[in-house]
Amino acid sequence: MVVNRMILNETGYFGKGAITEVANEAKKRGFKKALVVTDKDLLKFEVATKVITILQEADLAYEIFDGIVPNPTIEDVQAGVAACKAAKADYIVAIGGGSPIDTAKAIGIIIENPEFFDVISLEGTAATKKPSLPILAVPTTSGTAAEVTINYVITDAKNHRKFVCVDPHDIPVVAFVDSDMMMGMPKSLCAATGMDALTHAIEGFVTKGAWEMSDMLHIKAIEIIANSLRQSFAGDQSAREAMALGQYIAGMGFSNVGLGLVHGMAHPLSAWYNIPHGVACATLLPLIMDYNKDFTGEKYREIAEKFNIPGADQLPLSEVREKAVSAVKQLGIDVGIPQNLTELGVKKEDIPQIAKDALKDVTTPGNPRETTVEEIITLYNDML
Template sequence: MVNRMILNETSYFGKGAIKEIVSEFKQRNFQKALVITDKELIKFGVATKVISLLDTAKISYEVYDGIVPNPTIQVVKEGVVAFKKAEADCIIAIGGGSPIDTAKAVGIIVANPEFEDVLSLEGTAATKNPSVPILAVPTTSGTAAEVTINYVITDEVNHRKFVCVDPHDIPIVAFVDSDMMMGMPESLAAATGMDAMTHAIEGFITKGAWELTDMLHIKAIELIGRSLRDSVAGNQIGREEMALGQYIAGMGFSNVGLGLVHGMAHPLSAWYNIPHGVACASLLPTVMAFNKDYTGEKYREIARALRLKDAEILPLNVVREAAITAISQLSKEVGIPSTISELGVKAADIPAIAEDAFRDVCTPGNPREASVSEIIDLYQSLL
């Protein structure tokens, strides 16, 4: 079997890493950037940390700040127009998954205009050209959008999210700077952090997992497990460790896929605009329980990474339950709702939502196959 790994060309890590953006821009002979971000990041001075560096270095740029949570087809189309109007030759994406995912879609469409309808990018579209160069600056510790070949767009008309998987979309440079993440409120740190934990666990047990990605996911689980609480509390070291942990998880899952948690989370966000990380976290323990008998010794390895007592010697069925309980407790401690009814999910919608989850591109990667009726049962158990 042949396994493929695709990663960033260059990444910078640590406090102050964004200062390298000027040298990267100039060394690559870029002339003008379109900065893609959102109004809140500008309002609260997060994006301006990067913009001020551009101003000082006299780098030419224009800003598109029309990004919304769970970015839509229309947002992407507006971004394409903004890029062309700016006559830019690169994109600087500042934010969490929404700005960076939008930047990927914009960059791909500018380089491959035959996909300008956006919808045709779903799945593994046969794009011919690499994206417009993207320099990515994450401001959350969770999505790993800066290192993955995936992005997610919302089709508002049909109440669905669709996943795009394209090696051509990966940012050429990432700047993973904990200073950029210190502005996250506790709720966002918790949601994105549990999204990262979901990436690590699903990537570890997905059907496509192999030794190299297993190594990455286990280290990510260890880092996230020990640092998420501190990150949520606003501790800088915790946020720096989370920034690294979520990036490492992204290195793995981007190359092997995810599973049913993400398959079920995407329609929840599309139907109710639930933050993606919250949707994932609310589902994770239940789906872990659903999968447990199809994972071999992997839950023992998760338990070891979480430093659970006697993980080495406990019977397999016991250590599996201990790993699930530990994840459930972590989620509870950082304030994630334990039921989806708390998120506004309506019982009457579940059959249609389950159909969307069954068709989601992430669902086939799950270690245990799930029917529509089983997905309905899982949703209903969380009401």
């Protein structure tokens, strides 16, 4: 017997102005002092300050921890735990993309489960006993869906690897998905996070753990992203709002059923070369879609239909699969995604070890096609 599980936020707010509810949620939950977890750029460009101003106007106490970098490390998390303790915060307001929200999750878990202070012991499905310190999550990118997932990713810089933590205790209690918070994204970040969201949707759609409810979420996310990312990349706010919703819907799905080889191969690339996660995923996505195509049943036909490919419902399966892969590849090209790994600084001599890391990644077993380290080496080499 198969038992499927769905874990989602207690509450979510969506649309322009959603952040105005941050103070109301903090007050009605009886919170006293926040640790605001964000990064220096979001403060510098007055994105995070939109939320901080709301806290100030509501006379809610807070302290700021802005020591977040892309691909946050074990040491970043530990510094955040120290800041949270020093502030005597009873909740966290996480503002940013995947890096601040992932770091906030790790901080919140360790505050309530201090035996995991080494961070590394949280890898995989750690047996934490208590829910995280409550997190109010405000995403500033339309891609990672960290505000609705039970996953977070931390970098072990000493060993050149990223590790995934999967814990129902870490999910933010409230998410505020506000397109106004995403309008400041540079085009490159809009592209990378948008393609990351598409990767979540496609991998979640074909992963081994997929089922009817997750399929419903993922195919809708694919439809929204396929029809909004180009316009969002061009700066259209209505498209940014659509992308904000699409990436969240994808997160609702993949958080509960897992991913696959795209993420398995992307994580070590980010760990070895500090490549932004979304860029790594986006570059690899068409290649792995092609690799998996014969193991996906009719699902690529559904993807093709959402990409508005003429006659997708009538074409032979082999042809419609090719067209689905081509449509995803073209979308990446249109929004400026690098089309090879050499451009990202990947070195051929590193690939055998990177491939071993990819095979061991927690997301790889969800791939619909079984793989080997030799096949992963070939896939990396094909992208040089």
